[in-house]
Amino acid sequence: xxxxxxxxTKISTASRTLTVEVDALNExxxxxxxxxxxxxxxxxxxxxxxVVTLMTLGQAPEALVIGYLRNQRLISSIDAIAEVxxxxxxxxxxVTTRRAIKNLDQxxxxxxxxxxxxxxxxxxxxxxxxxxxxxxxxVRLTESGLYSLLDAVRRHETIxxxxxAVHGCALATLDGERAEILDFVEDVGRHNAVDAIAGLMWLNxxxxxxxxxxxxxxxxxxxxxxxAQMQIPFLVSRSGLTQMGHDIAQRTGITMLGRAVNKxxxxxxxxxxxxxxxxxTMLASA
Amino acid sequence: xxxxxxxxTKISTASRTLTVEVDALNExxxxxxxxxxxxxxxxxxxxxxxVVTLMTLGQAPEALVIGYLRNQRLISSIDAIAEVxxxxxxxxxxVTTRRAIKNLDQxxxxxxxxxxxxxxxxxxxxxxxxxxxxxxxxVRLTESGLYSLLDAVRRHETIxxxxxAVHGCALATLDGERAEILDFVEDVGRHNAVDAIAGLMWLNxxxxxxxxxxxxxxxxxxxxxxxAQMQIPFLVSRSGLTQMGHDIAQRTGITMLGRAVNKxxxxxxxxxxxxxxxxxTMLASA
Numbered sequence: 001x002x003x004x005x006x007x008x009t010k011i012s013t014a015s016r017t018l019t020v021e022v023d024a025l026n027e028x029x030x031x032x033x034x035x036x037x038x039x040x041x042x043x044x045x046x047x048x049x050x051v052v053t054l055m056t057l058g059q060a061p062e063a064l065v066i067g068y069l070r071n072q073r074l075i076s077s078i079d080a081i082a083e084v085x086x087x088x089x090x091x092x093x094x095v096t097t098r099r100a101i102k103n104l105d106q107x108x109x110x111x112x113x114x115x116x117x118x119x120x121x122x123x124x125x126x127x128x129x130x131x132x133x134x135x136x137x138x139v140r141l142t143e144s145g146l147y148s149l150l151d152a153v154r155r156h157e158t159i160x161x162x163x164x165a166v167h168g169c170a171l172a173t174l175d176g177e178r179a180e181i182l183d184f185v186e187d188v189g190r191h192n193a194v195d196a197i198a199g200l201m202w203l204n205x206x207x208x209x210x211x212x213x214x215x216x217x218x219x220x221x222x223x224x225x226x227x228a229q230m231q232i233p234f235l236v237s238r239s240g241l242t243q244m245g246h247d248i249a250q251r252t253g254i255t256m257l258g259r260a261v262n263k264x265x266x267x268x269x270x271x272x273x274x275x276x277x278x279x280x281t282m283l284a285s286a
Numbered sequence: 287x288x289x290x291x292x293x294x295t296k297i298s299t300a301s302r303t304l305t306v307e308v309d310a311l312n313e314x315x316x317x318x319x320x321x322x323x324x325x326x327x328x329x330x331x332x333x334x335x336x337v338v339t340l341m342t343l344g345q346a347p348e349a350l351v352i353g354y355l356r357n358q359r360l361i362s363s364i365d366a367i368a369e370v371x372x373x374x375x376x377x378x379x380x381v382t383t384r385r386a387i388k389n390l391d392q393x394x395x396x397x398x399x400x401x402x403x404x405x406x407x408x409x410x411x412x413x414x415x416x417x418x419x420x421x422x423x424x425v426r427l428t429e430s431g432l433y434s435l436l437d438a439v440r441r442h443e444t445i446x447x448x449x450x451a452v453h454g455c456a457l458a459t460l461d462g463e464r465a466e467i468l469d470f471v472e473d474v475g476r477h478n479a480v481d482a483i484a485g486l487m488w489l490n491x492x493x494x495x496x497x498x499x500x501x502x503x504x505x506x507x508x509x510x511x512x513x514a515q516m517q518i519p520f521l522v523s524r525s526g527l528t529q530m531g532h533d534i535a536q537r538t539g540i541t542m543l544g545r546a547v548n549k550x551x552x553x554x555x556x557x558x559x560x561x562x563x564x565x566x567t568m569l570a571s572a
Contacts, residue, residue, distance in 0.1 A: 022532050024544070024552035027429070029562065034552060039507060039528035055507060055530070143313070164526030164545075165504040188506055188528050218451040220474055221325060221341060240450030242325035242474050244341065246308050258310075259450075266310035266320060276315065 009066070009078055009203065014086035016040060016058030018186075019163045035163040039188045040088065044068065046095045049104060057159065057166060057187045060196045061086040064187070065093045067199030071226055074101055078202035130225065133252050135233040135270075136209045141255060142177060142275045149179035149236065150260055153214060159186045160216065169193040170214040171201065171232075179212070190217035194226050201230065208232040219245040219258055228252040233273060236260050241268065295352070295364055295489065300372035302326060302344030304472075305449045321449040325474045326374065330354065332381045335390060343445065343452060343473045346482045347372040350473070351379040353485030357512055360387055364488035416511065419538050421519040421556075422495045427541060428463060428561045435465035435522065436546055439500055445472045446502065455479040456500040457487065457518075465498070476503035480512050487516065494518040505531040505544055514538040519559060522546050527554065 019035040026032055043053045044065050051074070056064055062084045069075040075097070083096040149172050159166050167190035171183045185196040194215065201208060212234040213227045219241035225248055227235045235249070235256045246268060249256040255270030267274055305321040312318055329339045330351050337360070342350055348370045355361040361383070369382040435458050445452050453476035457469045471482040480501065487494060498520040499513045505527035511534055513521045521535070521542045532554060535542040541556030553560055 020529050022554065024554050025557065026552055027550055032552070034554075036526065036532055037528050039530035165506070165528050165531075188504070218474070220451070240322065242323050242451050243306050244325035244327075245451075246322055264313055266312055266318070268308060268310050268320075271311065 009081045010083040011062040011066075011203070012085045012087075014058075014061055014088060016061075016088065018057060018059055018159050037159055037163045037165045037188060041091050042086070042093055043091060044093045044095060046074070046104070047097055047100060048094075051104075054192060055188060056192050058088070059159075059187065060185050060200065061093060063185070063199030063203060064192055064196040065095060065199065066202055067195035067197065068192075069095065070198050070202060071195050071229065074104065078205075130228070130248060130251055133228045133231075135228065135231060135253055137233075137253075137272070139210045139233055140273055140275050141174070141212065141234050142277065144177045145174045145179055146236065146257065146260065146265065146274075147263060148174075148177060149181075149212060149214060150262060152179050152181050153184075154262075156181060156184055158184075167193050167215065167217040169197050169216075171197050171206075171208075172212040172214060173210070174212070182206070182211075190215065191222065191226075193217075194223065198226070198230055212236060214260075215239075218242065219249070219256060221245050221248055224248045224252070224254065224256065228254050233270070236265075295367045296369040297348040297352075297489070298371045298373075300344075300347055300374060302347070302374065304343060304345055304445050323445055323449045323451045323474060327377050328372070328379055329377060330379045330381060332360070332390070333383055333386060334380075337390075340478060341474060342478050344374070345445075345473065346471050346486065347379060349471070349485030349489060350478055350482040351381060351485065352488055353481035353483065354478075355381065356484045356488060357481050357515070360390065364491075416514070416534060416537055419514045419517075421514065421517060421539055423519075423539075423559070425496045425519055426559055426561050427460070427498065427520050428563065430463045431460045431465055432522065432543065432546065432551060432560075433549060434460075434463060435467075435498060435500060436548060438465050438467050439470075440548075442467060442470055444470075453479050453501065453503040455483050455502075457483050457492075457494075458498040458500060459496070460498070468492070468497070476501065477508065477512075479503075480509065484512070484516055498522060500546075501525075504528065505535070505542060507531050507534055510534045510538070510540065510542065514540050519556070522551075 016038050021033040021035050024032050024034040038057050040058050041053050042056050044051045065084050082098045086093045166186040168186040170181050172179050172181050183200045185193045187193040208230040211232050213232045214236045216238045218239045219237050221244035224245045237258050241258045249269040253270050255273040256268045257265045259266045307319040307321050310318050310320040324343050326344050327339050328342050330337045351370050368384045372379045452472040454472040456467050458465050458467050469486045471479045473479040494516040497518050499518045500522045502524045504525045505523050507530035510531045523544050527544045535555040539556050541559040542554045543551045545552045
């Protein structure tokens with residue numbers, strides 16, 4: 001999750017302490033110091049205009065802010081962002097753009113009516129664009145590559161393991177049969193974790209078209225839309241999926257696997273990119 | 287979840303088919319017909335004015351709509367709602383009020399800036415009111431009553447067991463040491479399930495002040511706020527909690543238990559209402 005200092009966008013590095021301990025009494029009558037995940041309001045201001053308040057763990061707040069603006073498509077390129085300054089004393093993230101966002105009022109109004117907590121903020125707008133998404137078809141994920149990814153996720157130190165109550169997302173690449181986790185972000189909302197990955201991809205100038213997106217969360221409509229919007233052809237979840245998540249996966253042709261834990265998985269869509277074989281197979285290079 | 291026909295509010299009964307089957311290929315190369323949870327957009331119109339689009343499983347859509355308006359505090363009493371008609375052909379819920387909602391524009395504007403998917407829609411407003419909440423202190427939950435609740439939840443037939451990808455909420459009462467589930471709602475968003483319970487409570491004229499609220503979801507800030515707003519003194523989750531969920535639980539004095547599965551639990555706050563003893567203890571009556 002290293003953010004290169006050479007990035008044109010100037011950002012603060014204001015990670016929060018991720019867990020705190022509270023007392024809890026268990027069934028044996030023991031008082032336990034129990035780690036719990038942080039949750040903090042963070043209000044995003046774009047050019048001094050209030051946009052939204054997110055509740056976040058605060059692991060990668062600058063990337064979260066940038067990814068939120070990206071996935072809401074309020075900003076179309078990282079180059080448009082001059083600076084992001086997160087200040088926890090005021091619970092605010094001040095975003096300065098290089099050029100003002102056109103029609104911010106109108107875009108935020110559209111967002112309002114399609115917003116419901118846990119249901120997604122960008123649904124209405126994005127459905128119009130799904131059919132325009134073209135994902136790369138010359139890349140492959142092998143079964144052993146998938147198992148390597150699941151093993152890497154399992155070995156990753158996480159807030160979830162210590163405190164629970166968070167969702168995690170990983171962006172990964174395949175080096176032959178060995179998966180490498182490029183970024184791993186956890187947050188109290190599963191959409192925050194996705195947005196933070198999207199922000200890191202912009203900050204690091206990273207292309208999604210040959211990557212794997214892993215999430216601990218469910219594959220609902222918006223999760224599939226966001227992965228496809230990032231041009232990522234492989235979407236892997238530890239959890240299950242919903243009907244609309246499945247419909248959209250079919251429409252975009254994304255290779256989607258659910259219930260992926262240890263040596264188990266269910267391959268739902270985009271089967272042409274998945275290779276089930278024992279012999280080593282390389283992820284095709286461009 | 288029976289809705290009395292004597293309720294003054296006229297409602298449709300437009301439950302959706304809750305699961306569909308899709309094909310999936312597993313690690314043994316078998317093609318499996320796999321049940322997945324439904325997910326459908328439902329746009330709420332209040333007196334022909336568009337308010338929000340929720341993505342929902344559609345188990346109890348009328349209760350969801352009413353509970354959403356309740357928990358957003360756009361409507362202060364069930365008596366204010368004359369009719370709720372859900373029509374899946376147009377993916378709409380038409381709410382007719384007995385008297386127009388004052389300042390709907392302004393209230394919706396306030397909602398916008400505090401909204402982020404997975405972070406909660408009502409946070410900004412509700413924080414102002416937390417300190418005014420007084421929960422009943424003359425009610426008790428015994429450990430055996432808790433275990434009875436967890437057993438009842440375990441035995442309940444659920445979409446989660448067949449398809450996953452949903453969260454469930456239950457409203458329960460204690461008859462001596464035996465818990466009884468009054469309502470059980472699942473949805474693709476954990477906040478939808480809470481809202482649907484809130485709607486059912488209004489439709490059934492049910493008081494929350496001696497009830498137990500159970501959720502499979504995490505105890506984030508908004509989840510605790512909603513339970514307290516419904517005057518429910520006991521909040522039980524299978525999952526963990528966040529720092530702000532804990533802070534708000536302390537402020538409201540709610541009795542909150544996390545990691546509650548089988549014969550395990552962690553009691554975090556409001557310990558004075560929890561009774562750990564082997565002898566039968568009744569839930570105090572008013």
